[in-house]
Amino acid sequence: MLTLPSCWPPHHGFLRYPDGVSASTARLDTVFWDIDDTMFTTTVFANRARERAIAAMIERGLKASPKQVFAELQAVVEEFGSNDDRHYDRLLKRLPPEATAGTNRDLLVTAGVIAYHETKWEELRLAPSTARLLADLCAADVRLGVISAGLTHKQMEKILRLGMDRYVDPELILITDQVGVAKSNPLLYRIAVDAAGVSAEHTLHVGDHPHKDVDCAKRAGMRVAWHRGDGKYSKTEPVCEPDHIVDSVEELRPIFIEHYGVSLPPS
Numbered sequence: 249m250l251t252l253p254s255c256w257p258p259h260h261g262f263l264r265y266p267d268g269v270s271a272s273t274a275r276l277d278t279v280f281w282d283i284d285d286t287m288f289t290t291t292v293f294a295n296r297a298r299e300r301a302i303a304a305m306i307e308r309g310l311k312a313s314p315k316q317v318f319a320e321l322q323a324v325v326e327e328f329g330s331n332d333d334r335h336y337d338r339l340l341k342r343l344p345p346e347a348t349a350g351t352n353r354d355l356l357v358t359a360g361v362i363a364y365h366e367t368k369w370e371e372l373r374l375a376p377s378t379a380r381l382l383a384d385l386c387a388a389d390v391r392l393g394v395i396s397a398g399l400t401h402k403q404m405e406k407i408l409r410l411g412m413d414r415y416v417d418p419e420l421i422l423i424t425d426q427v428g429v430a431k432s433n434p435l436l437y438r439i440a441v442d443a444a445g446v447s448a449e450h451t452l453h454v455g456d457h458p459h460k461d462v463d464c465a466k467r468a469g470m471r472v473a474w475h476r477g478d479g480k481y482s483k484t485e486p487v488c489e490p491d492h493i494v495d496s497v498e499e500l501r502p503i504f505i506e507h508y509g510v511s512l513p514p515s
């Protein structure tokens with residue numbers, strides 16, 4: 249059965265101001281969202297998925313402690329990058345030969361890959377409060393988009409698994425690999441603003457990286473909410489001052505209501 253997304257087609261109407269909020273409140277037409285470590289805690293998720301992958305390989309005969317294998321896997325990811333598609337293959341080659349003696353390495357690799365993907369199926373979801381906020385913003389005629397760094401198909405998969413596709417305008421999804429401009433270049437944000445067809449000051453970007461999200465979006469003239477949280481960049485100050493600093497997406501709800509006059513339910 250075809251299920252229509254709850255926020256599509258896009259609407260370009262004016263914002264509705266709730267009672268008591270004046271029209272002089274800053275106007276907000278479009279909100280762009282970073283994905284990793286903003287819409288979900290990427291590092292925590294990846295560690296859990298890798299732990300499950302390791303458990304699956306040990307179950308199939310890999311002879312090593314989960315702690316030892318995890319440390320080696322982290323080294324592989326660091327050396328070859330998170331987008332390398334042969335992490336488990338490389339991992340098994342680096343373990344002592346006795347660890348894989350009597351096994352079929354490719355069987356172990358495949359077991360690890362399956363366990364990793366099963367974790368994605370089961371756990372990659374928006375927090376209910378985040379999904380509710382996106383739905384409420386759509387209902388209040390605020391257009392939503394994505395500005396995210398990474399490989400196109402991997403980031404699109406995250407959008408779909410998280411369910412963000414129900415809320416974001418597909419024409420406002422900008423993945424660095426797809427656009428050919430990195431997040432360290434304010435041009436990416438200017439391209440996003442142009443795609444939205446509104447003034448930069450009427451757009452808000454929400455992201456966790458102090459430089460790639462905050463500084464570059466500010467340099468493109470956008471308003472910025474720094475999702476500082478407790479991620480790996482939380483201790484690094486941006487150069488440009490963000491308009492808002494939050495430690496969770498849900499903290500944005502009162503900001504949308506009070507600062508931008510968006511008509512949202514209080515929670």
Ligand SMILES: [Mg+2]
Binds near residue numbers: 282284456
């Ligand atoms: Mg991020």
